[in-house]
Amino acid sequence: MPLGHNFRAEGGYLPATYRYADDQALTVKEVAAWLRICKNTVFALIRTGDIESFTVGRSRRILALDVRAYMEQRKESG
Structure with a gap:
């Protein structure tokens, strides 16, 4: 994997500076890759209940804002 890049769930690479918009709904696969x-x-x-989610039909979605909140909580708890 090239330096400064993150693996993208769909199979490509995204620059490390790429950020999901807070209101962007992500799939479980995208969150797992992130x-x-x-x-x-x-x-x-x-x-x-560590990460909030919602359903769209039969699929689970997670807002990028909720993933960031989870990461911040993990950083604060050590």
């Missing part, structure tokens, strides 16, 4: 964890872990974080 946090570099597996999809099952994202579902576990949703189940425990």
Whole structure:
């Protein structure tokens, strides 16, 4: 993986400076790629209430703002 780049869930690369808009709804796969964890872990974080989510039809979506809130909470708790 090139330096300064992040893996994109759809299979390409995005510059490290790329940021999702706060109101952008992300798929579980995109959140997993962003946090570099597996999809099952994202579902576990949703189940425990650590990350807020909502459904669109049968699909789960997570706002980028909620992912950032989770990351900030993790940074503060150590």
